[in-house]
Amino acid sequence: MEHHHILRTITKLLIPIILLFALYVQFHGDFGPGGGFQAGVIFGSGIILYGIVFGLDKAMAVIPPSVLRVLAALGVLLYGGVGLTGIFLGGQFLDYSVLAAEPTKGQHLGILLIELGVGTTVAAIMILLFFAFAGFNREERG
Amino acid sequence: MLFSAFSLLSAGLFVALDAVDVAFTEAAVGAGISTILALATLALTGARQEAGTHHKVAPLIVVIITGSVLIYASIDIPPVGDSQAPSHLHVAPRYLNQSMKEVGIPNVVTSVLASYRGYDTLGEVTVILTAGIGVLALLGGRRRKKERTKSGDKEE
Numbered sequence: 001m002e003h004h005h006i007l008r009t010i011t012k013l014l015i016p017i018i019l020l021f022a023l024y025v026q027f028h029g030d031f032g033p034g035g036g037f038q039a040g041v042i043f044g045s046g047i048i049l050y051g052i053v054f055g056l057d058k059a060m061a062v063i064p065p066s067v068l069r070v071l072a073a074l075g076v077l078l079y080g081g082v083g084l085t086g087i088f089l090g091g092q093f094l095d096y097s098v099l100a101a102e103p104t105k106g107q108h109l110g111i112l113l114i115e116l117g118v119g120t121t122v123a124a125i126m127i128l129l130f131f132a133f134a135g136f137n138r139e140e141r142g
Numbered sequence: 143m144l145f146s147a148f149s150l151l152s153a154g155l156f157v158a159l160d161a162v163d164v165a166f167t168e169a170a171v172g173a174g175i176s177t178i179l180a181l182a183t184l185a186l187t188g189a190r191q192e193a194g195t196h197h198k199v200a201p202l203i204v205v206i207i208t209g210s211v212l213i214y215a216s217i218d219i220p221p222v223g224d225s226q227a228p229s230h231l232h233v234a235p236r237y238l239n240q241s242m243k244e245v246g247i248p249n250v251v252t253s254v255l256a257s258y259r260g261y262d263t264l265g266e267v268t269v270i271l272t273a274g275i276g277v278l279a280l281l282g283g284r285r286r287k288k289e290r291t292k293s294g295d296k297e298e
Contacts, residue, residue, distance in 0.1 A: 030247040033162035041170040094260035099215035104246030111256040132281040133182035
């Protein structure tokens with residue numbers, strides 16, 4: 001992709017918008033369509049686009065696979081952790097109403113946190129899958 | 143490419159059915175990620191299939207039985223748009239009426255997914271993580287072995 005100047009320039013312009021849109025979908029999921037899953041996929045596709053156009057090595061330099069593996073597990077841990085916090089604060093598992101003084105505020109906080117967990121795991125797994133497929137292909141050729 | 147176009151069309155269909163959240167997922171996953179992964183898989187596989195040693199009749203019988211069971215089950219499905227369908231009578235009214243009071247966020251889909259059905263969503267995220275680990279174990283393990291043999295060659 002070294003000589004595709006138009007592609008490289010457009011990609012450079014697009015990637016910040018894609019990542020920003022992913023964050024918007026992530027944190028605006030309470031009010032509009034979207035949520036952690038969609039945001040994770042959009043964020044992942046932003047990084048995958050970078051990997052396709054600028055090469056796998058540069059994409060892996062941006063987010064190393066070792067970091068991604070930790071992030072993928074952290075997302076699920078965050079989700080489960082919010083659920084367990086509900087138990088420790090006197091509610092039931094995944095009962096967010098006890099997280100704040102008012103039940104609706106607690107629900108807001110809980111949903112925000114678990115959506116963040118979902119988004120982190122989904123984005124990390126999507127990028128890891130792409131790295132695995134693309135890297136495997138390169139090994140086979142080389 | 144056909145899959146991608148099909149996913150984009152179904153995303154449009156979901157928007158027409160007022161299911162924006164589903165449309166969003168379909169456009170992002172169906173049209174985007176799965177097309178890339180399908181192309182990557184095609185690049186990994188060879189052009190010709192190896193001659194199989196499996197039986198050809200047994201899978202056919204299994205498929206026919208499963209298909210007839212599914213068709214038999216579809217006879218009982220209520221017609222599209224039936225307001226008396228069981229799925230509209232069980233918990234849906236409570237979710238729609240009480241969501242604003244109990245959860246307090248405007249998007250009912252998010253409140254159902256993340257709060258009322260939070261346990262299901264936790265399971266889904268765990269499934270994604272497990273599936274990812276599975277793929278990495280299949281694809282990543284072999285690569286590490288190759289690196290090892292390569293470094294072994296250099297030492298020799």
